[in-house]
Every structure is written in C-alpha cells, then in structure tokens.
Amino acid sequence: xxxxxxxxxxxxxxxxxxxxxxxxxxxxxxxxxxxxxxxxxxxxxxxxxxxxxxxxxxxxxxxxxxxxxxxxxxxxxxxxxxxxxxxxxxxxxxxxxxxxxxxxxxxxxxxxxxxxxxxxxxxxxxxxxxxxxxxxxxxxxxxxxxxxxxxxxxxxxxxxxxxxxxxxxxxxxxxxxxxxxxxxxxxxxxxxxxxxxxxxxxxxxxxxxxxxxxxxxxxxxxxxxxxxxxxxxxxxxxxxxxxxxxxxxxxxxxxxxxxxxxxxxxxxxxxxxxxxxxxxxxxxxxxxxxxxxxxxxxx
Amino acid sequence: xxxxxxxxxxxxxxxxxxxxxxxxxxxxxxxxxxxxxxxxxxxxxxxxxxxxxxxxxxxxxxxxxxxxxxxxxxxxxxxxxxxxxxxxxxxxxxxxxxxxxxxxxxxxxxxxxxxxxxxxxxxxxxxxxxxxxxxxxxxxxxxxxxxxxxxxxxxxxxxxxxxxxxxxxxxxxxxxxxxxxxxxxxxxxxxxxxxxxxxxxxxxxxxxxxxxxxxxxxxxxxxxxxxxxxxxxxxxxxxxxxxxxxxxxxxxxxxxxxxxxxxxxxxxxxxxxxxxxxxxxxxxxxxxxxxxxxxxxxxxxxxxxxxxxxxxxxxxxxxxxxxxxxxxxxxxxxxxxxxxxx
Amino acid sequence: xxxxxxxxxxxxxxxxxxxxxxxxxxxxxxxxxxxxxxxxxxxxxxxxxxxxxxxxxxxxxxxxxxxxxxxxxxxxxxxxxxxxxxxxxxxxxxxxxxxxxxxxxxxxxxxxxxxxxxxxxxxxxxxxxxxxxxxxxxxxxxxxxxxxxxxxxxxxxxxxxxxxxxxxxxxxxxxxxxxxxxxxxxxxxxxxxxxxxxxxxxxxxxxxxxxxxxxxxxxxxxxxxxxxxxxxxxxxxxxxxxxxxxxxxxxxxxxxxxxxxxxxxxxxxxxxxxxxxx
Numbered sequence: 076x077x078x079x080x081x082x083x084x085x086x087x088x089x090x091x092x093x094x095x096x097x098x099x100x101x102x103x104x105x106x107x108x109x110x111x112x113x114x115x116x117x118x119x120x121x122x123x124x125x126x127x128x129x130x131x132x133x134x135x136x137x138x139x140x141x142x143x144x145x146x147x148x149x150x151x152x153x154x155x156x157x158x159x160x161x162x163x164x165x166x167x168x169x170x171x172x173x174x175x176x177x178x179x180x181x182x183x184x185x186x187x188x189x190x191x192x193x194x195x196x197x198x199x200x201x202x203x204x205x206x207x208x209x210x211x212x213x214x215x216x217x218x219x220x221x222x223x224x225x226x227x228x229x230x231x232x233x234x235x236x237x238x239x240x241x242x243x244x245x246x247x248x249x250x251x252x253x254x255x256x257x258x259x260x261x262x263x264x265x266x267x268x269x270x271x272x273x274x275x276x277x278x279x280x281x282x283x284x285x286x287x288x289x290x291x292x293x294x295x296x297x298x299x300x301x302x303x304x305x306x307x308x309x310x311x312x313x314x315x316x317x318x319x320x321x322x323x324x325x326x327x328x329x330x331x332x333x334x335x336x337x338x339x340x341x342x343x344x345x346x347x348x349x350x351x352x353x354x355x356x357x358x359x360x361x362x363x364x365x366x367x368x369x370x371x372x373x374x
Numbered sequence: 375x376x377x378x379x380x381x382x383x384x385x386x387x388x389x390x391x392x393x394x395x396x397x398x399x400x401x402x403x404x405x406x407x408x409x410x411x412x413x414x415x416x417x418x419x420x421x422x423x424x425x426x427x428x429x430x431x432x433x434x435x436x437x438x439x440x441x442x443x444x445x446x447x448x449x450x451x452x453x454x455x456x457x458x459x460x461x462x463x464x465x466x467x468x469x470x471x472x473x474x475x476x477x478x479x480x481x482x483x484x485x486x487x488x489x490x491x492x493x494x495x496x497x498x499x500x501x502x503x504x505x506x507x508x509x510x511x512x513x514x515x516x517x518x519x520x521x522x523x524x525x526x527x528x529x530x531x532x533x534x535x536x537x538x539x540x541x542x543x544x545x546x547x548x549x550x551x552x553x554x555x556x557x558x559x560x561x562x563x564x565x566x567x568x569x570x571x572x573x574x575x576x577x578x579x580x581x582x583x584x585x586x587x588x589x590x591x592x593x594x595x596x597x598x599x600x601x602x603x604x605x606x607x608x609x610x611x612x613x614x615x616x617x618x619x620x621x622x623x624x625x626x627x628x629x630x631x632x633x634x635x636x637x638x639x640x641x642x643x644x645x646x647x648x649x650x651x652x653x654x655x656x657x658x659x660x661x662x663x664x665x666x667x668x669x670x671x672x673x674x675x676x677x678x679x680x681x682x683x684x685x686x687x688x689x690x691x692x693x694x695x696x697x698x699x700x701x702x703x704x705x706x707x708x709x710x711x712x713x714x715x716x
Numbered sequence: 717x718x719x720x721x722x723x724x725x726x727x728x729x730x731x732x733x734x735x736x737x738x739x740x741x742x743x744x745x746x747x748x749x750x751x752x753x754x755x756x757x758x759x760x761x762x763x764x765x766x767x768x769x770x771x772x773x774x775x776x777x778x779x780x781x782x783x784x785x786x787x788x789x790x791x792x793x794x795x796x797x798x799x800x801x802x803x804x805x806x807x808x809x810x811x812x813x814x815x816x817x818x819x820x821x822x823x824x825x826x827x828x829x830x831x832x833x834x835x836x837x838x839x840x841x842x843x844x845x846x847x848x849x850x851x852x853x854x855x856x857x858x859x860x861x862x863x864x865x866x867x868x869x870x871x872x873x874x875x876x877x878x879x880x881x882x883x884x885x886x887x888x889x890x891x892x893x894x895x896x897x898x899x900x901x902x903x904x905x906x907x908x909x910x911x912x913x914x915x916x917x918x919x920x921x922x923x924x925x926x927x928x929x930x931x932x933x934x935x936x937x938x939x940x941x942x943x944x945x946x947x948x949x950x951x952x953x954x955x956x957x958x959x960x961x962x963x964x965x966x967x968x969x970x971x972x973x974x975x976x977x978x979x980x981x982x983x984x985x986x987x988x989x990x991x992x993x994x
Contacts (some may be wrong), residue, residue, distance in 0.1 A: 133908040137915065140928075144774035144919040145766055159769045288751060296758050306765050387990070447822050449987065466801070470825035482820035486737045495729050499826050650836060 109212065110219040129231040135171050142167045158159045158176040160305040162294055166332055167303070168242040173328035174300055179228065180259045181266030181298075181323040183217065187290075190274030191283045198293070199369065209362060210271060217267055245333045265322050268354035275358060278365030299325025305334070319350040375459065377551060377583040378421035378444065383453035385414040385439055413439040415607035416453060421585065426577055428594040428615075429587040431604035437587040441553045441605070444585070445475045457551055461684075471500060472665075474544035478556035481540065483528045489539040490524040493546060500547040507546065514542040534565030541569070545576070550575075554586040558593055570596045586679075619684055626664040627683050628657045633676040644671055651653055658685075726826065727834055734837040736994040748840035751798075754794065756847055763788065777918040777951075786855040786950035787916055791942040792848025794875055795910070797874035797955045799841035805833050806886045810893040818989055819871065826966070829982050863949055871948045877971040878941035882910070884974035885936065891978075892967065916946070933963075935972040 089347055146164040151157025162170065190213070193199045202209045247255050273290055277283045298320040307315060317322060327345060329335045335343050388408045414436045442448045444455060446462035446469070446650055447558065455462060460469035483492040497507045515521040518538040528536060537557060544552070554573075558566040566639040574597055577584055588594055594601060603611035611618060628645065632653045641647055641655060644667050649656035657685055659667050664682055672680070738745045767781040779787065809832050813820040821831050850878070856863070889906060912932055917939045920929035932939045944967045947960060 099731045127904070130904060130908060132909050137911055140919045140921070140925055141773070143921065144777070144915075147775050148772045149770040190821055224820070285747060292751075292754050292758065296761065301758070301762055302765060306769070308768065326780075442819070445819075445823060447819050448990065465822065467825040470823060475823055477819070480819075484733060484737070486740055487733055491733055491736065495726070498722070498726050498729055500822050542798065590736075608936075 087249075095217050106211075106215050125227055125231055128228045129235075132175065132231070132235050135168075135175070138171050139168050154241075160303065161334065162303060162305075162332075163244065165244045166243040168239065169244070169332060170303055170328050172239060172242070173331050174324045176232070176260065177262055177324045177327040178300060179225070179232075180221070180327075181262040183270040184265050186213065186217065186267070186270045187274030187283065187287050189357075190271065191277030194275075194277040194365075194369070195281070199366075202366070210358060213271065214267065247333070249330055251330070251333070251340070254344060255327060255330045257344055258322075258330050260348060261344070261351055262323055262327055264351045265319060265347065267355065268351065268358045269319070269323075272354055272358045272361055275361040277364055278361070278368055294320055294323065297321070298323040299328065303329075313336070319347075322347045322350060376420045377423045377425070378419070378455070378457050378585070380417060380419040380440075380444075380455040381420055381453055381454050381519065382416045383414060383440070383443060384412075384416050384451045385436075385443060385448065386451045387411040387413055404623070412607050414443065414450070417604070417607070419602065419609065419612065420582060423583050424581040424596045425600060426586070427586045427600045427602060428598040429585060429602050429604055430594060431587075435604045436607040437604050438555050441475065441555050441585065441587065445553060446470070447471070447475075466696050471547060472549055473551040473553065474547070474549040475553040476540055476544045476557055478537070478554075478559040479533075481528070481536065483536075483539055483543060485529050486527055488525045488527055489531075489543070492528070492539075492543060493524070496543055496546050502547055510546055510548060511542070514545055517575065518542065518568065525599065532565075534561045534568075537565065537569065538572075540569055541572070548580070550582060552582050552584045554584065554588075556587055566592070573597055583675060625658050625685055626661050626684055628659055628664065628668060628671075629679075629681045629683070630655050630671060630675075630677050631679040633678045637675050641671075722838075723826075723830060726830075730835050735839055738839045744799075745840050748838075749843050752796075752841055753843045753847065756844055760788070760851075773916060774918050774921065777916065779916045779918060782855040782858040783991045784916070786852050787942065787946040788914075789848040789850075789852030789855060790875065790946040790949065791914060792844050792851065794878045794882065794942055794945075796841050796844035796848060797879050798886070800838050800845070802833060802883050802886055803841075804836045804838045808836065809833075809887070810890045813891070813894045813895040813985060813989060816990060818986075822986075828986065829887075829979065832982075833883070856949070860986050867948055870964075871945050874945035874948060874967060878945055880971050881937055881941045881967075881974050884978035885909075885938065888978050888981045891981045894985040894988045896906050909936070909938055909990040913942055917943045934966075934970075937967075937974065940970060 142164060146157050146159070146167075149157050149159060151255070156163060159167070190209075199209070202212075258373055270290075273283060273287055276286065280286065297315050297318065300323075304312065304315055304325045326335070326347060330340060330343070388410055403629075416435075417440065429440065431437050438676070439448070443450050444457055444462050446465045449463040458469065458472055460466055462469065483489055484495075493507075493511055496502075497504075502510070512521070514572075515524060518541070520535055520538050520542070523531060523535055524539070528539065531539065541557070546594075557573075558569055561569070570593055573584070573586075586593065586597065599614055599616075601611065601613065601615045602609055603618075627648070632655070635653055641657065645657040645659035647655065650657050657667070668680060668682065671677070763784065767784070771780060773779040773784060782981075812821070812832075818832075821828055821835075824831060835839060880884065906964075909932075912928075917929055920926065920932075929939065940963065944964055948964075
C-alpha cells in the first residue's frame with residue numbers, strides 16, 4: 076500500500092474556511108483521484124489475477140467430493156434428499172461457492188498489516204496534518220481495490236458459478252435479492268472496520284501480527300468459511316452466533332440459500348448493521364486515541 | 375602440464391525479454407523475444423602452476439564469465455578448457471576439491487551463524503582431516519587477524535571482516551587453484567591492504583595458482599606480474615605489467631613545487647600543463663624528453679621539489695580500452711532484438 | 717570418496733545449523749510452530765464435526781471415524797516431514813535459479829541436488845509430525861488394533877515412498893522456474909495439488925471423480941503418497957485385496973520413476989542455469 080502525495084492545489088480546495096458545498100465538491104474530487112490512482116495500480120496485474128482467482132476455487136473441488144462421500148454414507152431417507160443440519164448435498168456445495176463470494180467482499184488483505192506498518196514507520200504522521208482522515212483514505216482505497224478486483228474476478232467467478240449452476244437448488248425470491256446484496260455490502264463494511272480496528276491497535280502494541288494471526292485463524296473457523304455454522308453443537312453454536320464473525324461469510328450465504336427467512340432475515344440484517352456501526356465507532360475512537368498518544372510522543 | 379589451458383573458449387547468452395506475471399510468462403513461452411550477448415569471444419590462454427595472473431577489464435568485458443566458466447558454474451558455447459587436467463563444466467567432485475572461487479560482495483557463509491559453523495560444514499563437505507583442518511583454520515585466521523571473530527554471527531561482521539572469512543573458507547581445503555573475482559571491491563583501504571598482503575604472502579608460501587580480477591590497480595600492481603587485459607569478450611593484451619606500462623607509457627608526469635611561487639612565465643612551452651595548484655605544477659611530457667625538460671626548468675627556476683612519474687595505471691589502461699574500442703567499433707555489429715518467428 | 721557416511725554427517729550439520737538459526741529467531745519460530753499447529757487443530761475440529769453426521773466417508777469404503785483419523789495422522793506425518801525437509805529448500809532453489817545465486821553450491825564437491833534439497837531444515841514444522849503420530853496412536857487404540865511388525869515395517873516403507881513422491885513433485889516444479897520465471901503462483905499450485913491428497917482416494921467417485929482419481933494416482937501420483945501407507949495401517953480388518961497389493965506395488969514403481977524424473981529435470985535445469993551477471 077503506498078501513500079500518494081496529495082497535490083497542494085487540491086488541499087486548498089478543502090480549506091475549512093470555505094462554504095460547505097465547495098468543501099464537499101473538493102472532497103469528492105480528492106476521493107475520485109485516489110480511486111483513479113488505485114485502480115490504475117491494480118489493472119497492471121490483470122492476467123495474473125484471473126488465473127489466481129480461478130485457482131482459489133480448487134479446494135472447493137475437494138470439498139465437493141468430500142461432502143458427496145459424507146452425504147452418501149449419512150443416515151437419511153433412502154431415495155436421496157438426505158439433509159445435514161438442513162442442507163442437502165447441493166446446498167452444501169452451493170454454500171461453499173457462496174462463501175467464496177462473501178469472502179470476496181469481506182476479506183481485507185493487507186489492511187491491518189498496512190496500518191501497523193505505517194504506524195511503525197511513521198507514515199501516520201501525514202494524517203496529523205492533512206485534512207483527510209486515515210480511515211476515509213483507506214476506505215476509498217479499499218473500495219477502489221475491490222471494484223477492480225470484482226471487475227476482473229467476475230469472469231472466473233461467473234464461469235465457475237455457471238458450471239455449478241446445478242447445485243443452486245434454492246435462489247432468493249423478490250426482495251430477498253435486495254436483502255442478499257445488502258448483506259454482502261454490510262459484510263464488506265464489517266470486514267473493513269473490524270480489520271482496521273485491529274490494525275489501529277498498532278498504536279499500543281508494536282507487533283499486531285500475532286493478534287492478526289489469531290483473528291485470521293478464528294475468522295476462518297468461526298465465520299463459516301470452513302463449514303456452515305449450523306453444524307456446531309451446543310453450546311458452541313450459541314456462542315458463535317453472538318460474535319460478529321459469522322457475518323463475514325456465513326450470513327450472506329445463509330440468506331441466499333434461504334436458511335434465514337422473513338422476520339429472522341430482517342433481524343439478522345439489523346444486527347449485522349449494528350455490528351458495522353459498532354466497529355466503525357470503535358475504529359474512529361481507536362484512531363483518535365491513538366493519534367493523541369502518538370503525537371504525545373513527539374512523533 | 376600447465377595448470378590452466380584455455381583454447382578458443384566462447385560463451386554466448388540469449389537473454390529473454392521477460393516480463394513479470396504468470397500470464398506474461400505463458401505468453402513468453404509461446405512467442406519469446408531475445409537478445410544475443412557475446413560474453414566471451416574465443417579466448418585462448420595458458421597459465422602455469424604457481425602463477426599469479428590478473429584479469430583486467432571494464433565491466434561486462436567477460437572477466438567474471440571466464441572465471442565462472444573455469445569454475446564449472448556455466449558451460450561454454452564453444453571451445454575447450456582444462457584446469458589441472460579436468461574439464462571444469464563436468465563438475466567432477468575430484469576437480470571441485472582442488473580449486474576455490476571467491477567472489478567479492480557475495481556471501482557463501484551462513485548469514486546468521488558464526489563463521490566457525492560454516493567452516494565446520496566446509497570441513498565435512500570437503501572431507502578435510504580434523505588435525506589438518508584445525509591447523510589450516512588457525513593459520514589462516516591468524517594471518518588475517520580474525521581469530522577472535524569466528525564465533526560471531528557473520529551478519530554482525532563488517533564488510534572487510536566478512537570478506538576475510540570468505541577467503542578463509544575458500545582456502546580451508548588448500549586448493550591448488552584459486553579464482554578471485556573482485557575480492558576487495560567495496561572495502562575500505564585498510565582492509566584492502568590487509569587482504570592484498572595476505573594474498574601475496576599466502577601465494578608465495580603455498581605456490582597456489584591464482585587468477586584475480588580486479589578494478590583496483592593497487593591490487594594488480596601489488597600482486598601480479600602477469601596481466602591479461604580483457605575487453606568486449608576478447609583478450610587484447612597478455613603479458614607482464616611492466617611492459618604494458620612501458621608499451622603505453624609514452625608520457626611521463628613531471629611534478630614541480632616552485633620555491634618562489636609559480637613563475638610568471640608561460641610554462642606551456644615545456645609541456646602540457648595538467649595541474650596548476652600554486653606553488654605546484656604538473657606537466658605531461660613525452661617520455662624521451664622528460665630529463666631534458668626537467669633540466670631546462672631547473673636551469674631557469676628555483677624548485678623545492680621535483681618528481682618524474684609514470685601516468686597513473688588507470689589512465690594507461692583506460693587508453694588501452696579506448697584504442698581497443700576504436701578498432702573494435704568497425705567490427706561491432708549491433709545485435710537487434712530478435713523475435714522467434716524466423 | 718563421498719560415501720553414505722559423509723552425506724549423513726553433512727545432513728546432520730545442516731540440521732544442526734538450521735536449528736541454531738531457528739533458535740536465534742525464537743519469536744518467529746514460536747509463531748510459525750503454533751500457527752501450523754493451530755491450523756491442524758482447526759482441521760481436526762472440522763473432521764470431528766463431520767463424523768457427528770455420518771458414520772463413514774463414502775459407502776462401504778471402510779473409512780470410519782478412527783480409520784480416517786489414522787489416515788489424517790499419516791498425512792500429517794508425511795506432510796510435516798516434507799515441509800520440514802524440503803519446502804524451504806524448494807522455495808529457495810527457485811529463487812537461486814532465477815537470481816543466479818546457485819554459484820556457490822555448484823562449487824562444492826558434493827552432489828548439488830543433495831545440497832539444494834536439504835541444506836535448510838524448517839524445525840517449526842516439526843510440531844505437526846508429533847500431532848500426527850499421536851493421532852495415529854490414538855486412533856489405533858480406539859480401533860483396538862495392534863499392528864504386526866511386518867505391517868509397521870511396510871507402513872514406514874510406504875511413508876518414505878510417499879515422502880519421496882512429494883519431494884520429486886516439489887523439486888520438479890521448483891526446477892521449472894529456470895524456464896518459466898517467477899514461481900510464486902507455482903507454489904500456490906503446489907498447495908492446491910496437495911490439498912487433493914488430504915482425503916482418502918475413495919471419495920473421488922462419479923463421472924468426474926473417477927478420472928480425477930486416475931489422473932492423480934497414475935500421472936501425478938499425489939494420491940498414493942498418503943493413501944497407500946494409510947491403508948496398511950488403517951484397514952487391517954479387511955483382508956488386503958489384490959487391488960491393494962497392486963497399488964502398493966505401483967507405489968514403489970511410481971517412487972522410483974518420480975525420483976528419476978526429478979533428477980533428470982533437475983540436471984536439465986542446472987544445464988540451463990545462467991548465473992547472475994556481475
């Protein structure tokens with residue numbers, strides 16, 4: 076992640092003494108510049124991206140065979156339609172594919188480590204004097220990154236999903252599509268603010284990497300990335316339902332598959348949104364406190 | 375039998391213009407673009423046992439490539455060479471036990487471990503008997519004055535100390551032939567001097583056959599009597615250093631420090647003024663007229679100090695290159711970028 | 717006169733030097749050690765979950781819960797040895813070849829493939845080996861099975877074959893970086909391929925499964941690496957069928973073929989080796 080020098084002509088447009096509409100316009104122009112530069116940076120790796128993305132689906136092939144074997148021997152009504160925690164075999168495969176999609180939204184590679192690096196190396200100083208906030212900058216950089224990623228990854232994703240269309244026995248109806256997309260966007264926001272907060276802990280702990288590692292580990296296991304959370308026995312199931320990790324991978328997939336319906340769906344989205352707000356606030360507070368602490372040391 | 379015999383050795387590279395990324399790599403396989411580089415062009419050379427030879431030449435001339443060919447690291451495109459009767463690029467264990475290569479600013483010792491551990495590994499790989507190993511190691515560390523440092527991790531040593539350790543590692547198995555590729559590059563003056571002295575003493579004692587490549591004339595002048603000048607992959611001079619100097623030394627440099635300030639008169643009539651730092655003057659004069667000119671100046675002016683020297687070695691060699699370059703230019707055919715489809 | 721004894725001594729020094737080095741970067745070592753352990757435990761958790769919902773993997777395959785754990789234990793042991801002994805070296809080899817830093821290794825009077833393959837040992841992967849062993853012992857106990865000496869011997873032999881097959885694949889892939897350039901994606905590829913071998917080969921059934929299984933048994937024999945030794949130890953109650961013995965025999969052949977191929981590719985890579993320009 077590199078920090079681009081912000082042209083001074085731009086920053087004069089964002090002087091706080093200007094009237095509000097002009098300020099907003101200036102800020103939008105600034106964000107557009109950041110977006111443009113970040114997108115340019117990403118486009119260069121197009122071919123590699125596509126191949127890499129395609130290869131990331133390979134472990135799902137193994138999972139497909141594994142679950143086929145599991146379902147074959149699992150006790151259930153003869154004549155097919157065995158269900159494990161409510162999932163048919165096809166649902167299970169669809170679940171994994173959907174989790175890949177959710178992860179494409181909620182995973183933030185390099186976010187936390189980038190933040191800690193800037194803190195450690197002093198690059199964070201910029202944000203004490205520049206008018207743009209760290210979180211805003213990172214956010215739009217990340218949006219740009221994701222947009223480019225989606226535009227290129229869309230091809231391999233579309234290919235895989237098309238080839239596997241036979242596994243999607245259930246698709247959302249009507250407004251459930253909107254709910255699904257909302258859950259994906261919320262997953263992105265949650266992932267962003269969660270990882271940003273962890274990265275910002277770098278103001279207090281020098282080596283956040285171990286913390287990050289634990290987060291990654293727990294995230295992989297408890298976000299539903301490895302298996303549907305429904306499979307967990309009590310009391311683990313209840314505990315995991317209380318932490319926000321499920322909204323990074325499990326929840327959107329469950330919405331798509333119709334595992335969460337009606338009232339439960341609305342509640343789920345609200346809780347997801349609540350977690351987003353929580354971490355957004357947490358991130359902002361952490362940043363403020365952290366900068367205060369940082370400048371207290373003389374930089 | 376000579377130690378090293380090279381006959382018409384050539385090495386040509388085809389450099390692929392590769393770009394980063396798997397996508398580009400796949401495309402590169404299907405439609406490669408390449409450039410041809412002649413690193414070594416049909417060189418022939420004989421080195422007798424116990425000789426200390428210097429390879430001189432600008433960057434990219436082919437000195438290092440030649441050493442790598444003689445070490446068996448790369449295989450030639452054409453020609454033959456034998457070192458101690460072995461063909462180097464066959465990479466026979468018997469050959470590898472008898473020679474050593476040291477490359478300046480390149481480490482073969484384990485970075486995070488003390489040099490002593492790397493030495494121990496060396497002993498095992500080269501199968502050096504324990505008493506001989508201990509004796510040689512102590513001898514070498516004493517000669518270079520690094521005995522107290524061998525238990526310090528290599529990364530904590532200075533550049534000069536690291537180089538000394540590399541030299542020791544190379545000499546632990548008492549090689550009969552030693553190849554040194556810019557061993558003193560990047561080192562401070564003291565370290566350079568120490569290593570030079572060490573090499574001279576070591577070679578005199580052990581009668582090792584040595585080929586040294588260097589940019590530093592001090593190394594060359596201090597250590598070797600025979601110089602091989604390589605330019606653009608070819609040997610353009612092979613002989614003693616003194617006759618090279620004589621051959622090129624058409625001029626001498628006269629340095630005079632005048633007693634009463636610089637004389638007002640025009641000194642240019644005596645020779646080419648190359649330095650005017652009152653009260654000092656440097657003149658460049660034809661060799662044969664040097665003594666006459668000195669006499670003439672001293673007859674007219676009072677001088678505190680006079681010296682007559684050869685031009686610096688660097689200048690001589692540089693002239694050699696430029697003249698070689700001029701004659702080579704007619705034969706130089708620029709190599710265009712080829713594409714594989716013809 | 718390089719003898720087996722010399723090679724063993726040198727290997728011992730490699731192991732020792734690597735350990736010293738790993739211990740000087742203790743924090744890193746501990747992190748790596750525990751991260752590979754945690755990964756293993758997560759997967760075990762997943763497997764335990766699966767067996768709450770099914771008695772075996774596939775119908776009539778004989779891979780029940782403890783048989784499968786014995787399989788996993790075997791896989792852990794083989795993979796941890798591959799990671800300890802060869803992974804860092806394969807990675808480094810790819811880099812050396814591309815950046816021209818192989819020079820010093822080519823000067824040594826000892827087989828280059830030997831040095832390249834074994835000079836760095838990654839001790840932080842050793843944890844998985846013991847977890848695998850414990851898992852195996854635990855499963856055997858749960859199955860109430862004490863294998864005979866012959867079975868144990870054969871098991872060890874086939875584990876070594878599996879290890880050598882993985883080694884050959886790894887180094888053939890690393891060698892190709894001479895011709896193909898950057899090898900990062902190649903190494904991701906390695907993990908994906910090995911991923912297929914994490915489960916008994918019987919799960920690869922059906923229209924796509926069977927050819928898949930055939931390909932990864934006979935063309936790129938990753939599947940035999942763990943499957944064959946695991947079968948010896950984990951399906952003791954079923955009499956060994958002719959098919960099992962045929963597969964075992966094939967494994968020996970495959971090991972030899974892969975090693976020879978690897979050697980040839982390695983030597984070819986050395987011939988194309990360019991060495992960095994000065």
